[in-house]
Amino acid sequence: MKKQDIIKAILGNRYGKSPVLPSATAFASTNIALCKYWGKRDAELNLPITPSLSISLEQKGTTTEIQVNGLNRITVNGQPIENRSSFGKRLFEYVSLFDPNEPLSFHIQSNIPIGAGLASSASGFASLALALNQLYNWRLTLKELSILARIGSGSACRSLWQGFVEWEAGSNPDGMDSFAKPLPQIWPDLCIGVLMHSHAEKKLSSREAMNRSVKTSPFYSSWPSKVAHDLIQIKQAIQSKDLPLLGQIAESNALAMHALVQSSWPPFSYSLPQTLEAMQKIWSLRQEGLEVYFTQDAGPNLKLIFMEQTLTPLLQVFPHMEVIRPFVGK
């Protein structure tokens, strides 16, 4: 089993040991990609075709508590979840890679909707890896935990840090060089605004959608060079705190990703009518001189990118926007 080989390699003689604590709890932020992860070179190990770059959303994320209580139970926000549900299966499958014999229970508290394109699985698997590390007292580095989180869900490898985080694609077949690392830059007045258009679970998983893009979009072959270009530009924008550059590249990158989805067969769109309306509103605000950009993940919700000084006029247009300051208190 390939995944387990990687885990054994990382844990070494710690593999197969029992938990040292009766329970452990960890939090991880969700992250949104400014340069998207879209396409796998290895589906089992979640190894990406390209690198990607994200920003973590501070207090928005997932807290996972693991209990060693001889039961196999899951609750999400206090509600019990069927072990046989796709969510339950995915979770137990993951933890059984580390310790097939120990019955564990999981209490997951998330302040972001599940499966609605807000990277709930990113913060979910990152917090799970952090909690497992405590429970078993593995004392792994964040780099090692990034690899373990990635095995659960690709973008989870970026959720172990705050601020800007880059996931290096790597090239090794075992993926030991495919992990995330934080960028040092801090940008205190940068804001992210979340426009929730739906809390509903998406109809097409990002896993399936990206596979479809790789296999059927006539444009996928140009995606890696787009990403290479965008990454250089985004890092330059972060370095010089150039919001128009950051915004333009992030928005263009997201639209290109959705162009891949739309040009795949069967075609699909993650947008709702309200998503399109909000995009067109943002484009016209920009024409009026307001510096605001958006990104969109595998769901109908938009995340706006802007500076603190733009907040007041923006809230007049989008009064229900939730504002996140990723660098607050830093």
Added chain:
Amino acid sequence: MKKQDIIKAILGNRYGKSPVLPSATAFASTNIALCKYWGKRDAELNLPITPSLSISLEQKGTTTEIQVNGLNRITVNGQPIENRSSFGKRLFEYVSLFDPNEPLSFHIQSNIPIGAGLASSASGFASLALALNQLYNWRLTLKELSILARIGSGSACRSLWQGFVEWEAGSNPDGMDSFAKPLPQIWPDLCIGVLMHSHAEKKLSSREAMNRSVKTSPFYSSWPSKVAHDLIQIKQAIQSKDLPLLGQIAESNALAMHALVQSSWPPFSYSLPQTLEAMQKIWSLRQEGLEVYFTQDAGPNLKLIFMEQTLTPLLQVFPHMEVIRPFVGK
């Protein structure tokens, strides 16, 4: 003047002669591309980067009457149009290429909305070229008229015939090999349904949008090979009356064209919220087993592609759909 050189080459010693009739009237159908024309290799002569393939919409189109009355007047559907409007300028600029000195008046009757992505300029310039041919008694072939119509508006070169029409891209710098020709196949039970979501003029001309795609979309470089593939498949579908193949390729081609627009900078979408809703409805109808596909041009309106036998259930979902039978009476 490059355009005029082409016109002189086609008209020969007929160039510069006066009208032989006091007035002339001609009709041309509009056409919708099943494989889109998107990108010019020569902006002045409207020479395309790729070939394209369309279907003409029978009675939907434009009638142009030209009067030799010493005036320079335009009416569209009975309403006078300013000569200095962009429409007026474009029209007079075009006719002055043929005869700079003769004041002519134009009465244009169109049963399709102008500038709303229903190829009003295709039927407009095709009917204009046909009417000029009568007025001056040039006795040009349809191939020659196709070249002249193309100089007015690229896709107009396809509007001189009914049924399926292919526009060969050509490779000569003068474009004398870039004209349309009809395909012989007839498909009596093929229907086109028009879902009008807006009669408003589009905010971004297709001319500007395709230039932006060529210059800024990271995916444009893959468009010509997509077209080459799609053309082969569409011709095969027409040959064997294979609606799922025709529909799939036409829909995929349109979505890819819109993916180019969306991935350009500045980004744009020709869709309205209703457009997206209709697309998603069509995708779910297809999942329920109804054989219906769509295409979309540079505007928010969708054109559905289906067989006569599917009409009744479709009208239940889209009661306002206008139905066109391109091969009726053939």
